[in-house]
Amino acid sequence: MSYAGQMLGAIPGGIKVDANVDVLAEVIDALGDCAQACAADTDADLSEQNLAEMVPCIRLCEDCADVCAATARVLSRPARWDARFMMLLLEACVAVCRSCGDECERHAPMHGHCRVCAAACFRCEQTCRGLLDVMT
Amino acid sequence: MSYAGQMLGAIPGGIKVDANVDVLAEVIDALGDCAQACAADTDADLSEQNLAEMVPCIRLCEDCADVCAATARVLSRPARWDARFMMLLLEACVAVCRSCGDECERHAPMHGHCRVCAAACFRCEQTCRGLLDVMT
Amino acid sequence: MSYAGQMLGAIPGGIKVDANVDVLAEVIDALGDCAQACAADTDADLSEQNLAEMVPCIRLCEDCADVCAATARVLSRPARWDARFMMLLLEACVAVCRSCGDECERHAPMHGHCRVCAAACFRCEQTCRGLLDVMT
Amino acid sequence: MSYAGQMLGAIPGGIKVDANVDVLAEVIDALGDCAQACAADTDADLSEQNLAEMVPCIRLCEDCADVCAATARVLSRPARWDARFMMLLLEACVAVCRSCGDECERHAPMHGHCRVCAAACFRCEQTCRGLLDVMT
Numbered sequence: 154m155s156y157a158g159q160m161l162g163a164i165p166g167g168i169k170v171d172a173n174v175d176v177l178a179e180v181i182d183a184l185g186d187c188a189q190a191c192a193a194d195t196d197a198d199l200s201e202q203n204l205a206e207m208v209p210c211i212r213l214c215e216d217c218a219d220v221c222a223a224t225a226r227v228l229s230r231p232a233r234w235d236a237r238f239m240m241l242l243l244e245a246c247v248a249v250c251r252s253c254g255d256e257c258e259r260h261a262p263m264h265g266h267c268r269v270c271a272a273a274c275f276r277c278e279q280t281c282r283g284l285l286d287v288m289t
Numbered sequence: 290m291s292y293a294g295q296m297l298g299a300i301p302g303g304i305k306v307d308a309n310v311d312v313l314a315e316v317i318d319a320l321g322d323c324a325q326a327c328a329a330d331t332d333a334d335l336s337e338q339n340l341a342e343m344v345p346c347i348r349l350c351e352d353c354a355d356v357c358a359a360t361a362r363v364l365s366r367p368a369r370w371d372a373r374f375m376m377l378l379l380e381a382c383v384a385v386c387r388s389c390g391d392e393c394e395r396h397a398p399m400h401g402h403c404r405v406c407a408a409a410c411f412r413c414e415q416t417c418r419g420l421l422d423v424m425t
Numbered sequence: 426m427s428y429a430g431q432m433l434g435a436i437p438g439g440i441k442v443d444a445n446v447d448v449l450a451e452v453i454d455a456l457g458d459c460a461q462a463c464a465a466d467t468d469a470d471l472s473e474q475n476l477a478e479m480v481p482c483i484r485l486c487e488d489c490a491d492v493c494a495a496t497a498r499v500l501s502r503p504a505r506w507d508a509r510f511m512m513l514l515l516e517a518c519v520a521v522c523r524s525c526g527d528e529c530e531r532h533a534p535m536h537g538h539c540r541v542c543a544a545a546c547f548r549c550e551q552t553c554r555g556l557l558d559v560m561t
Numbered sequence: 562m563s564y565a566g567q568m569l570g571a572i573p574g575g576i577k578v579d580a581n582v583d584v585l586a587e588v589i590d591a592l593g594d595c596a597q598a599c600a601a602d603t604d605a606d607l608s609e610q611n612l613a614e615m616v617p618c619i620r621l622c623e624d625c626a627d628v629c630a631a632t633a634r635v636l637s638r639p640a641r642w643d644a645r646f647m648m649l650l651l652e653a654c655v656a657v658c659r660s661c662g663d664e665c666e667r668h669a670p671m672h673g674h675c676r677v678c679a680a681a682c683f684r685c686e687q688t689c690r691g692l693l694d695v696m697t
Contacts, residue, residue, distance in 0.1 A: 156458045156545050160465035163537035165472045185457050186428045189501055193432035195623070196502035199616050200437045208607050212369040215362075215603070220378065222494065223359035226351075229461055230468035233348040235388065241381035242356065248374045265435035273428050292594045292681050296601035299673035301608045321593050322564045325637055329568035331487070332638035335480050336573045344471050351467070358630065365597055366604035401571035409564050484641040487634075492650065495631035498623075505620040510656045514628065517649035524643065 157181040157229065170234045171288040176280075177228065183273075183280040184225035187250060190273035191218035194257065197266035210260060210267065213253040220249050221277060236288060243281045243288075250278035293317040293365065306370045307424040312416075313364065319409075319416040320361035323386060326409035327354035330393065333402035346396060346403065349389040356385050357413060372424060379417045379424075386414035429453040429501065442506045443560040448552075449500065455545075455552040456497035459522060462545035463490035466529065469538035482532060482539065485525040492521050493549060508560060515553045515560075522550035565589040565637065578642045579696040584688075585636065591681075591688040592633035595658060598681035599626035602665065605674035618668060618675065621661040628657050629685060644696060651689045651696075658686035 154162075158178035161168055168174060191214040198207040198214070224242045254274030261268035290298075294314035297304055304310060327350040334343040334350070360378045390410030397404035426434075430450035433440055440446060463486040470479040470486070496514045526546030533540035562570075566586035569576055576582060599622040606615040606622070632650045662682030669676035 156462045156541060157465070159541040160462055160469070160538055163541055164469050165536075165538075181461065185461055189453065189457055189497065190428045190432055192498045192501040193429070196504050196620065197432070197436050199619060200504055204612055204616070208612070209369070211607060212366065212604070215366060216369065216374075218498075219359045219362045223355045225461065226355045226464045226490075229464040230348065230351060232468050232472055233345070233352065235384070238352075238381055238384045238388070241377050241384060245374055245377035245381060248371070248377060252371065252374070264437075266432055266437075269428060269431040269435055292598045292677060293601070295677040296598055296605070296674055299677055300605050301672075301674075317597065321597055325589065325593055325633065326564045326568055328634045328637040329565070332484065332640050333568070333572050335483060336640055340476055340480070344476070347471060348468070354634075361597065362600045362626070365600040368604050368608055400573075402568055402573075405564060405567040405571055481641070484638065487638060488641065488646075491631045491634045495627045498627045502620065502623060505617070505624065507656070507660065510624075510653055510660070513649050513653040513656060517646055517653060520643070520646045520649060524646070 155182050157185075160229070161231070164231070168231045170231050171236060172284055176284060176287065177231065180280045180284045181225050181228050183277040184221045184228070184246065187273045187277035188218045188222040188225065190270045191215070191221070191253065194266055194270040197264070201264060203263070207260065210256045213249070213256050214270065217249045217253040217274065220245055240285060240288060243285050246281045247278050247285070250274045250281065254278060291318050293321075296365070297367070300367070304367045306367050307372060308420055312420060312423065313367065316416045316420045317361050317364050319413040320357040320364070320382065323409045323413035324354045324358040324361065326406045327351070327357070327389065330402055330406040333400070337400060339399070343396070346392045349385070349392050350406065353385045353389040353410065356381055376421060376424060379421050382417045383414050383421070386410045386417065390414060427454050429457075432501070433503070436503070440503045442503050443508065444556055448556060448559065449503065452552045452556050453497050453500050455549040456493045456500070456518065459545045459549035460490045460494040460497065462542045463487070463493070463525065466538050466542040469536070473536060475535070479532070482528045485521070485528050486542065489521045489525040489546065492517055512557060512560060515557050518553045519550050519557070522546045522553065526550060563590050565593075568637070569639070572639070576639045578639050579644065580692055584692060584695065585639065588688045588692045589633050589636050591685040592629045592636070592654065595681045595685035596626045596630040596633065598678045599623070599629070599661065602674055602678040605672070609672060611671070615668070618664050621657070621664050622678065625657045625661040625682065628653055648693060648696060651693050654689045655686050655693070658682045658689065662686060
């Protein structure tokens with residue numbers, strides 16, 4: 154089990170949120186993985202021959218990394234659970250992961266790192282959508 | 290002029306967003322100030338005698354610091370400007386700054402650091418609302 | 426394999442650093458896990474009955490989360506590899522992970538979340554030390 | 562006075578660190594400004610015609626932004642003050658601000674945003690050195 158799952162399982166009194174521990178842990182892990190992949194993808198993009206074509210990908214990865222990292226931290230502290238605030242953040246993650254995943258996928262045939270990053274973005278988008286679904 | 294204003298003024302081709310440089314620079318500065326004040330306020334809260342009463346304030350400050358810091362970074366890179374994504378993030382900032390400012394204000398009569406932090410939160414809320422107004 | 430390992434394996438031209446892909450991926454994963462566990466532990470600590478005793482643990486977790494998250498990002502972009510800068514950062518991680526792990530371990534008999542967090546901190550300390558060893 | 566200065570001045574019992582409030586506030590402000598300028602500079606660099614030449618500048622700005630932002634947060638919570646840990650972090654900031662400032666300065670004659678960013682990096686380097694001097 155990931156550290157996120159173990160930490161959530163050990164919260165005094167259990168989590169009082171609109172989701173169970175497994176769903177929440179999966180979202181936190183997917184956000185952290187996506188933030189890491191996006192940070193790594195900016196750096197790999199900057200080493201590519203077709204640099205000018207990679208600029209939109211670099212910019213999307215930078216935004217995606219920042220917003221997913223911040224959302225992972227907020228979700229890691231579930232004792233305060235403001236549903237409206239969480240939904241805005243999760244919808245922002247869904248939007249940027251979708252855009253970033255689509256852009257990375259365009260480069261996936263040429264660049265293996267963009268293929269991996271697209272997978273991380275789409276998995277993150279799906280888990281955030283899943284959490285939004287159980288919240289509404 | 291702040292570094293944010295100077296940097297925005299030096300962007301090649303100018304910014305292509307739904308706001309002018311001064312408005313955008315003011316929002317970036319207010320988000321950075323709010324993130325800093327909230328990080329500092331958690332630490333000051335943890336030194337107070339009435340620690341148990343400060344717990345909601347600490348939690349709000351942690352969330353507010355993370356989301357405002359991430360939004361400041363995204364806004365500092367305005368070449369990619371996805372209006373829907375930006376509005377979700379700005380609305381998340383408005384929500385958490387409002388909640389955090391209200392909670393800090395409750396403690397303001399006793400704790401000077403909460404008074405300063407409330408001012409930073411409310412200023413940030415106002416500037417984010419201002420940017421949302423010119424975007425819609 | 427983690428996304429970090431997959432991303433590093435797909436870097437154009439391979440990584441040109443003082444470590445192999447497996448070692449570097451393990452450090453990035455351990456830093457990300459430690460940052461997540463520490464963010465979660467601050468929140469769990471704030472829910473405990475013996476709140477006043479948890480204050481040093483909360484403060485260490487906050488510092489540890491911030492420095493490990495930043496170092497994970499820097500290591501995720503290995504194309505620029507300034508050995509002296511990396512060693513300073515890794516030594517800062519070793520120092521804060523050690524202090525944070527020791528403090529969390531003190532509370533481990535009472536609080537399961539501190540036991541999990543201590544494990545994440547010590548694993549992170551060990552992997553950072555391992556990378557420092559191959560760098561010097 | 563900046564929010565950092567106001568917050569430090571309102572800490573219960575005063576700060577117990579190896580520096581006075583003014584010095585510490587100046588460092589926190591310089592770190593926050595440098596992190597902002599570096600985030601903005603990556604984006605402006607990506608819009609330049611001579612993109613391939615800007616790659617080292619983009620990479621340095623990304624590292625500099627992450628480490629300065631994390632250090633600003635740690636310094637904003639001065640109640641825990643581990644001198645050795647703080648010195649490692651400050652030395653990491655000095656190293657990356659120096660490298661980033663030097664690289665930005667090379668592009669300053671052509672790009673106004675690099676001129677502004679170089680100034681933010683050098684000011685940050687100087688304030689971090691100043692704090693290191695009073696700590697040793």
